[in-house]
Amino acid sequence: MSNAEFDVIVVGGSYAGLSAATQLGRARRRVLVIDAGQRRNRYAQHSHGFLGQDGREGAAIAAEGRTQLMKYPTVRWREGAATQAVPHDGGFRVTLADGSAHHAQRLVLATGMADELPSIPGLAERWGGSVFHCPYCHGYELDQGRIGVLATSALSFHHAMMLPDWGTVTFFLNGVFEPDAEQLAKLEARGVTIERAAVRAVSGKAAVLLEDERVIELDGLFVLSRLHSASALVEVLGCEMEDGPMGRYVRTDMMKATSIPGVYAAGDAARMAGSVAFAVADGAMAGAASHQSLIFGLPA
Incomplete structure (x- = not known):
């Protein structure tokens, strides 16, 4: 005993x-x-x-x-x-x-x-509010709105391929990942917009500020931590x-x-x-x- x-x-x-x-x-x-x-x-x-x-x-x-x-x-x-x-x-x-x-x-x-999130100003402050990792947990509530995917590795390709079921998707490569020809064709077929300019910060609800000073307004941003x-x-x-x-x-x-x-x-x-x-x-x-x-x- x-x-x-x-x-x-x-x-x-x-x-x-x-x-x-x-x-x-x-x-x-x-x-x-x-x-x-x-x-x-x-x-x-x-x-x-x-x-x-x-x-x-x-x-x-x-x-x-x-x-x-x-x-x-x-x-x-x-x-x-x-x-x-x-x-x-x-x-x-x-x-x-x-x-x-x-x-x-x-x-x-x-x-x-x-x-652990990428060290981009404004990202961590919005974690769980307008910056997410799981489409099944948070995608539906974005009401088929404007969705961003921030690349952190090659695995982010799968994120970008999935999320068009929840809204209109922009894939921010951010110098981390470059899709090959086959992947680009698949992303295009899913209606994903590719953005290659580096991401400087996230502000507002989920607005992405790029290095060329453009601002892309989003309803939600997904990132793989x-x-x-x-x-x-x-x-x-x-x-x-x-x-x-x-x-x-x-x-x-x-x-x-x-x-x-x-x-x-x-x-x-x-x-x-x-x-x-x-x-x-x-x-x-x-x-x-x-x-x-x-x-x-x-x-x-």
Whole structure:
């Protein structure tokens, strides 16, 4: 019988973490959620594409999820950043920034990702408001208006090809990417306008100022950010990583188990691209899998 304080510690109290903890709480397991309060979509006012919650404020979805979760008597919640996690007594000891530590048999990482944007004046200030990364999350609300795509890599070609379904598209190459002849033909067939002048700044709602002093007014601008883990725990624990087109994320199997026995990962931290719906699904799987491992043991 383990002497661990908790059966499972869930690091991250956003959608994936809430979902994982809910499965565990419903299994009447002792769960601690440690949350630093940094939801990735905190910059966007509304969340879209999540069944039953379409158009609702992301903060409200998370708040209701927490309220429902905390009705389960075996669940505890700690505000703060988890800074260290080490194997301990057959499980894991997790230390917070304030020096407090907690011990659990299993660990679920739902720590999310941080977005790194190109260093163009005015871009970061509009992130989540009129500058976006996901067409499925934000494209419909632009009402078939004027849409820009700012190239950050060759992958931006796919962005530019997709977005004409949501509006009239201008593709700002910005010296980062040059489509080949076949790609140019495909973009032309989709009605995409190519703009090769360098981008100097973004102002107003989503107006793009070019180096030749022209200003192109837009209703929304899409850009693929570079992704970084929002927590150092994945590196501290030594979890194997995958190299995705936008950054590195935690490698997991179908049950959301990482390369470290007893450690699971869910949500944006453990997939190439994310959304609220994906995060909730991942969290449910990680919660159920970590629970079952307490009963049947870890794979040899």
